[in-house]
Amino acid sequence: MPATPVVALEIGTSKVRALVGEEREDGYLMITGIGECASRGVRKGDITDFDNALSCVEQVLKTAEEQSKVSINQVHVVVTGSHIQGSISRGTTPIIPPDSEITTEDIEEVMESARAISLGPERRTLHSIHQQFFVDDQEGVVNPEGMVGAKLSVSMLILHGVRNRIMNLLRVATSAGVETSGCAFAGLCAGLAVLTPEQKESGCVVVDFGAGTTDYVVYANRCIALAGSIGVGGDHVTNDLAMVLRIPTAPAEKLKVDLGVLSPNVDVPDQPVTIQPSGGFAGRTVRLTDVNAIISARLDETLGMIMDELRRNKLHNVMGAGVILTGGGAHLKNIDAYTASVMNMPCTIGRPRNVSGIATATEGPEYAATVGMLRYGMRSTVSDSSSGTIRNMLGRLFGR
């Protein structure tokens, strides 16, 4: 049966992207169309200029349509922004009569009670992902259906964000004349696209370095343990260089791309770096030690925030597969070695797996979130038709 194409749209801080993809029978993702342009009207993942963002979206959808030769009516939208937070919620329900068999209704009920957390009127839930069940005092139950107990509990990761900001992203898409059939958090998408089952199994943290935000998702103890977004990204690194060295943004960006970052345990040579004059800027000579200090201060801090979050949740020792970097920031020279040394765990660059078609453009880590959105979109279409069993719901996000 021919698979229906799914369209993923990412309105990012530096790039707006649309991907059209189909799932092949062997599970490979076939990309049939790509639209991409430099983003305007987005800062730190939030829409700041609606019209500019809209014209970008219209442009990328048009290109993707032409290339894939399908007409795009529905899109899945990647959502990011520092307002997105994860909270862990626990729900409990008694099994009546006690010590009888746990039914689907009990499971539904307990999950419902865990989902019912008060977020305040301005926030909405983006994802509620169940982590594990507890039957009486037994931890780590994957599927309690048919087990016997007096009390059933569940812990869930609730990802939530500010309603209006999410709506603004979706509104750009609808204004471009397409329906939005769903949305998902960029960090989760990136994980879906790049992780192998082994990485998920042994525990890892996916860090999606965008231009405006750094999103993370932590797989540990066979579930998604944590996720969140920090409103700091590659733009901040560029801006730091521009502000501290007092140079325009364009040469600052070039400096960042050209030099990257040096490992913290390496002696930085105190050599001069010449910035060429351009567009009214007279050119300057700065020191490599300074450039490196500015960049690494920012990286230290951002990675440190994720590390703190891991420590707070006592997960830093269970990251067997270490850090997987995705997003445009993963292109920063030597970032993997730097991250490995700061976070004291192995670090690799994550690239979308099992993708074919116009693959050359989608092999890079910066495509992880959009490719993951395609996968997520496909799963949600499939599991809508089949019954929503626990395993399916888990499968959608855990990718098993």
Place this chain on the structure above:
Amino acid sequence: MNHTQEGEKKPDTPIAVPSRILLVGVGGMGVNALKQLSPNARDYPERVAVDTDGAVLNACTAPRCIQIGAHLTEGMSTGGDVDLGRRSANGDFVKLRELFTDVDLVVLLTGLGGGVGSGAAPVIAQTARDEGALVISVATLPFPFEGEERIAIAEKSLDLLRLSSQAVITMPNQYLLDDIGADVALTEAFRKADESMGAGFKVIWQLLAQHNLINLDFISLKHMLETAGGVCTLVYAEGGGKSKAKLALNRVMSHPAIKNEKVLEEANGLLVGLMGSPEMTLLEVQEIMHGISGAVHSNARRFMGAGIDPSMKNRLSILLLVGGKSDEPKTEPVAEPVRRTIKKPVSTERKQPRIEQEELVLQTAPKGRFKDVEPTIYEGEDLDLPTFIRRGMKLTR
């Protein structure tokens, strides 16, 4: 006819009180302190209780209660978990920001050492300040017997609180212990701690809000706090009977917070508030002012207010607010002035010598492309400013 119109036009002389004052009790201790202010609620500013614990909030008398971190703590206390307290406040950032919209002065009462007081109070202060309010935090420090860990926590969060408030008035409970004697019942000791915080604030409030013999206005208080450089000691004492003035003065002067720490000698600002029965005499006022002035440096700026409280009945109370003991927070140096640029609050002047440095930092710490977007605030820091600058790093050469 004309006459009455004139009379209507000119109501009571306007009182020098900013339009909106909010009294916020944070954490168990802060909420309890609010209770001490409750009896004649009519006279007080808006009171708001903030805690994670639903039970504490239910028992409190404040007209407005805000529960933070309900989804993190399930409506229970933080159990002394500072981080949980901090996250609770951060999680309900929007709720808090709403609370402080259009507020001019926030007086934050809290007890440091616990989860909410130590964790949430600095976040709440910062939120209020970002909304443009002048923030005065009144914080008690733990009793020595509460353990070294708790004291360490309190000191750490005191530093944070100093960064996020324009002024912090500390009231170490240990002084209270010296003051009331060690053989007092435990519950009594804690009640006393709450009470002296509440009573101290009550005097300030009465002096600010009522018609007084000698008026103290909001601006003087602000000046006093600014000269003090954000560090104040508050002492409150009462005296009764015939020689009530002498008794109260002695209690103030022999208070361990004054006597042991020699704050008066080093003070650069001083505020004396007197509250007495209608029979209070000029002689008594003179005696007290003379006694206190004699102990301070002649350069110290002095502010005073005196008022009448009919309910005092042959008693007299002294409130002494001493500022400027050179007890600067350790973490302050470079990072702090930068944070001030998040949003320009009412006034952020500090001690004279600091002003120059502050301007310099403002110039070198612009936000570039992020200047028009909502700042990313994390633990009170504006992440849009370069980390390099916030960490006080310097370029080579």
